[in-house]
Amino acid sequence: MNDREFGAGGQFMDRGRMNQNGVVQPLLTDLYQITMAYAYWKSDKTDDTAVFDLFFRNNPFHGEFTIFAGLEECLKFLDSFHYSQSDIEYLKQTLPEGIENEFFEYLGNLTARDVTLFAIDEGTVAFPRVPIIKIEGPLIIVQLLETTLLTLVNYASLMATNAARYRMVAGKHVKLLEFGLRRAQGPDGGLSASKYSYTGGFDGTSNVLAGKLFNIPVKGTHAHAYITSFSSVGELKTRLIKHKQTGIMEDLLERAIHHRQMLSHVLDVSTEESSEGELAAMVSYAIAFPDGFMALVDTYDVKRSGLLNFSAVALALNDLGYHALGIRIDSGDLAYLSCLARETFEKVAERFKVPWFNKLTIVASNDINEDTILSLNEQGHKIDCFGIGTHLVTCQRQPALGCVYKLVEINGQPRIKLSQDVEKVTMPGNKNAYRLYSADGHALIDLLQKVSEPPPAVGQKVLCRHPFQESKRAYVIPSHVESLYKVYWKSGKICQQLPTLEQVREKVQISLKTLRNDHKRTLNPTPYKVAVSDNLYNFIHDLWLQNAPIGELS
Ligand SMILES: Nc1ncnc2c1ncn2[C@@H]1O[C@H](COP(=O)(O)OP(=O)(O)OP(=O)(O)O)[C@@H](O)[C@H]1O
Ligand SMILES: O=P(O)(O)OC[C@H]1O[C@H](OP(=O)(O)OP(=O)(O)O)[C@H](O)[C@@H]1O
Ligand SMILES: O=C(O)c1cccnc1
Ligand SMILES: [Mg+2]
Numbered sequence: 001m002n003d004r005e006f007g008a009g010g011q012f013m014d015r016g017r018m019n020q021n022g023v024v025q026p027l028l029t030d031l032y033q034i035t036m037a038y039a040y041w042k043s044d045k046t047d048d049t050a051v052f053d054l055f056f057r058n059n060p061f062h063g064e065f066t067i068f069a070g071l072e073e074c075l076k077f078l079d080s081f082h083y084s085q086s087d088i089e090y091l092k093q094t095l096p097e098g099i100e101n102e103f104f105e106y107l108g109n110l111t112a113r114d115v116t117l118f119a120i121d122e123g124t125v126a127f128p129r130v131p132i133i134k135i136e137g138p139l140i141i142v143q144l145l146e147t148t149l150l151t152l153v154n155y156a157s158l159m160a161t162n163a164a165r166y167r168m169v170a171g172k173h174v175k176l177l178e179f180g181l182r183r184a185q186g187p188d189g190g191l192s193a194s195k196y197s198y199t200g201g202f203d204g205t206s207n208v209l210a211g212k213l214f215n216i217p218v219k220g221t222h223a224h225a226y227i228t229s230f231s232s233v234g235e236l237k238t239r240l241i242k243h244k245q246t247g248i249m250e251d252l253l254e255r256a257i258h259h260r261q262m263l264s265h266v267l268d269v270s271t272e273e274s275s276e277g278e279l280a281a282m283v284s285y286a287i288a289f290p291d292g293f294m295a296l297v298d299t300y301d302v303k304r305s306g307l308l309n310f311s312a313v314a315l316a317l318n319d320l321g322y323h324a325l326g327i328r329i330d331s332g333d334l335a336y337l338s339c340l341a342r343e344t345f346e347k348v349a350e351r352f353k354v355p356w357f358n359k360l361t362i363v364a365s366n367d368i369n370e371d372t373i374l375s376l377n378e379q380g381h382k383i384d385c386f387g388i389g390t391h392l393v394t395c396q397r398q399p400a401l402g403c404v405y406k407l408v409e410i411n412g413q414p415r416i417k418l419s420q421d422v423e424k425v426t427m428p429g430n431k432n433a434y435r436l437y438s439a440d441g442h443a444l445i446d447l448l449q450k451v452s453e454p455p456p457a458v459g460q461k462v463l464c465r466h467p468f469q470e471s472k473r474a475y476v477i478p479s480h481v482e483s484l485y486k487v488y489w490k491s492g493k494i495c496q497q498l499p500t501l502e503q504v505r506e507k508v509q510i511s512l513k514t515l516r517n518d519h520k521r522t523l524n525p526t527p528y529k530v531a532v533s534d535n536l537y538n539f540i541h542d543l544w545l546q547n548a549p550i551g552e553l554s
Contacts, residue, residue, distance in 0.1 A: 020076040023188055026083050027090070029147040034091065034107075037140050041103050048139040051409035051430045053131035054149060057423055060158055060398040061370075064359055064525040065515055067164050067508055068132045069196050070156030071122035074149050075494050078112040081145075112145070113492035114138050118485040120433070122499065123160075123199065123507030125515055127530050130446045131468070132157075132403075134485060139410065146405040155189070156196045158401040162392060163200025168520060169373045175385035177219050178205040179365060180393030193393035199505050206387075214501055221328045221363060221387075222285060227299040230284065231277040233257075243289050244321030253283050255316035256309075263311050266351050267344060274305040282313045286324070290317055293324040294361070297341070298331045307344045311357075318354055326361030328387065334364045334372075335379040342382035363387055369396055374522065416543045417512050422468045428543050431536065433485060436462070436478035443514045445476055446484070449533040456481050464531035467540065474531075 027309025040046070059066050072126065083091075086282045088108050092099075115137035126132045133149065135142050161178075162240055170176055178197040184190035194210030204217035211218030230236075239253035256279065264271045278300055286293045293314065306327070329337050341362050349357035364376075365387035373386065391397070407415050414428035430451045436444045445464050447456060456462040468470030474532035488496050499507065518526040 005341065020073065020080060021188065021191070024073065024077055024152065025080055025087075026144070026148070027087050028151070029144065033144050033147055034095065037107070038095070038099055038103050038146055040140050040143070041106060043101075048411055049137060050139040050142050050407055050411075051134065052134045052142050052146070052405050053408050053427070053431075054133040054135070054153065054403055054405045055129055055131040056126075056157075056401055056403045057128050057189055058402060059128060060161055060395070060401050061165060062397070062525075063161070063165065063522075064519045064527050065125045065161070065512075066157055066401065067160040067200060067511075068120055068124050068153075068157050069122055069160035069199050069504070070153040071119050071133070071488065072498055072504075073152045073156070074119075074133065075117070075489055075498070077148055077152065078117065078145070078489050079494065080113060081110070081112040081141075083107050083110065098150055110141060110144075111488045112137075112141060112489070115141060115145070115489065116487060117489035119488050121486065121507060123486065123504040124484075124511045125443075126157075127446055127528050129178045129427065129449060129530050130484070131431070133352040134431070136430070145421055150205070150403055150405055154401045154403045155192055156199075157403070158398070159193055159196035159393070159397050160200040160508065161401075162395050162397075163197040163202050164512060165200075165522075166372065166386075166388065166392060167201030167369055168512075169370050169377070169522065170386060171377075174383065175204075176202045177363075177385060177387045178202050178207070178389070178392060179387045180389035181205075181207045181316050182530070183390040184393040190393070195501070197392060199501065200507065200508060202469060216501070221294045222296055223326045224296060224299050224330070225280050226285065227296055229280040230280040233276055233280045233283070235279050236284055237276075237294065239283065240286060241290055241320060244290070250320055252287060252313070252320070253280075254318050255319050256283055259315040260308060260312035263308055263315070263348070266347060267308060267311070269304050269308050271308070273301075276309045276518050278305055279309045279312065282309050283316075286313050286317055286322075290320070291321040293317060293322070294328065294363070295324075296330060297327045298337070299327050301331060302329060302337050303340060305407040311344065311348050314357070314360075315348070315352055315354070318352075324360065326363065328363040328365060330364075330366045334366070334368075334383065335376050338362050338364060338382040339380070351360065361385055365389070367391065370522065393506055414539070414543055416540070417549055418544065418547055424427075425468070425540075425544065426469065427532070427536070429536070432483065435482040435484055436464075436476050437480035437482065437514070439479040441480075441514060442516050443528070444478065445474075445529040445531050447476075447531050447533060450536050450539060453533055453535055455483060463534045464529070465530045465537040467530075474529075 088104050118134040120132050178194055180193050181190040184193045191210050194207040195214045196206040198216045204219040206220045239251050240249045241252045243250050282295050295310045297310050310327055345357045345360050349355055361384045363385040364383045368388045369391035408428050409430050416428040417426040419425050431448045432451050434447045434456055438444050461475045461477050464474050464476050519528050
């Protein structure tokens with residue numbers, strides 16, 4: 001990949017940062033990470049080692065699952081982590097006066113070589129409080145990674161989860177296209193939205209740069225502007241198109257006008273009421289893309305104009321050996337209009353002996369969200385493909401995932417962060433995570449243990465405890481045990497074969513299949529259980545008592 005590719009948009013590219021979006025670099029962080037680094041350095045903590053957990057506390061969108069995404073970008077970030085000369089110069093000017101020069105030398109030599117990163121596989125379903133990434137290494141460097149890792153994981157996982165939810169409500173046979181670039185949170189947000197909506201189960205994007213960078217299928221139709229740019233057939237500079245088989249130039253407009261006349265009787269709409277400008281626009285688009293003719297039919301009136309003109313042009317193309325692809329509807333009652341369009345195509349198929357007309361694609365767009373799709377499903381519709389922008393990319397129902405990054409161990413000693421809100425108390429210590437499965441292949445529970453404990457064994461009873469509620473416990477006899485963490489980064493190297501985007505996309509669907517339907521339903525889904533071992537439970541609560549100050553009443 002050359003530097004122009006990710007450097008597009010004027011982003012700064014440094015040597016060694018070739019494989020990543022140029023904006024992802026060590027200074028893409030909060031100032032406090034660097035000021036803390038200086039204070040740690042001043043306090044002689046350069047040899048301290050720490051373990052941080054990266055996890056979220058609540059699933060987004062009132063759901064009970066999250067899709068983990070963004071791991072590959074985190075690994076590329078570790079791989080390229082290095083402050084450039086200009087970064088150091090900038091920090092010298094920006095940090096408060098009096099910072100010792102040796103600190104900048106220290107920063108200039110810093111890399112992620114001594115860091116070890118464990119993670120669950122990208123594309124896997126994940127649950128609250130089970131760290132999706134666990135990172136160990138020198139305190140200063142692992143602290144410095146916090147904000148960047150969070151920004152790489154939070155939106156990616158939110159987006160992949162949102163897309164997976166749209167996929168679940170739409171069903172596997174409907175195509176889903178992401179149309180959100182114009183509404184996304186800026187250019188980089190737009191690229192991430194395209195990438196991770198594909199991961200979550202979309203079929204393609206209208207975002208051309210995303211297509212190029214991530215090898216995602218790019219798809220699209222045309223805008224209302226194309227239709228409204230014509231007002232009469234007199235504006236057509238050319239009406240001619242080559243017959244697909246004979247190669248002879250033929251007049252497409254003439255044929256379309258002829259078919260329009262015939263169709264007006266079959267469809268019971270008057271040619272006078274339909275728009276001539278729309279007909280001209282469709283003819284001109286069909287001349288440009290005879291094999292890929294897809295037209296927007298709602299500019300003036302779907303029934304009285306759009307479907308008539310589209311069918312006329314599609315029949316004219318058919319005379320010349322071409323099959324049109326379909327239509328897009330972008331306003332009005334999408335259930336009603338899609339059924340009307342399908343009925344129209346069926347009528348035309350029968351009357352004009354063009355059976356392929358039955359299979360024309362009906363694309364719908366216009367402020368679609370999960371609820372719209374559910375409602376359209378209830379009403380009955382004939383939509384083959386949804387084009388979804390705004391609500392997908394802005395994650396309308398929940399605009400941020402709350403992944404956090406918490407210190408759980410330092411120099412082998414556990415650390416706990418207390419909170420009035422029990423949900424916010426951190427799970428101290430270096431832990432392993434396991435997913436326990438039932439005999440039918442469904443995930444039953446995620447279990448956190450201390451790393452010193454032996455892993456749960458198939459067929460053996462394990463006591464699983466709610467991390468904070470003493471009375472909530474259950475014995476689980478797993479039929480299969482999955483150890484959730486793999487070492488992804490160690491000794492300065494990515495140590496797993498990274499899956500392609502396509503493979504991560506498949507993983508999402510495979511992983512979702514292991515979840516029972518009641519965890520996945522839209523309304524009041526059943527929470528998935530996350531537990532701790534008895535050993536970890538006691539460890540957490542002992543530490544809690546040690547750390548909680550004893551109040552005094554007077
Ligand atoms: N059958 C339907 N059931 C539920 N929601 C629908 C249905 N058809 C369309 N919608 C949704 O209803 C909303 C309609 O939007 P709006 O009120 O702006 O109308 P419009 O059709 O876009 O109007 P205009 O023709 O002025 O552009 C959109 O969010 C669309 O996705
Ligand atoms: O509705 P979304 O889910 O965001 O999908 C993308 C929208 O972008 C386009 O038009 P735009 O919204 O720019 O203009 P329009 O709605 O006025 O046609 C397109 O026609 C869709 O309506
Ligand atoms: O190709 C389309 O139809 C499209 C692309 C972006 C936004 N709205 C529609
Ligand atoms: Mg719109």
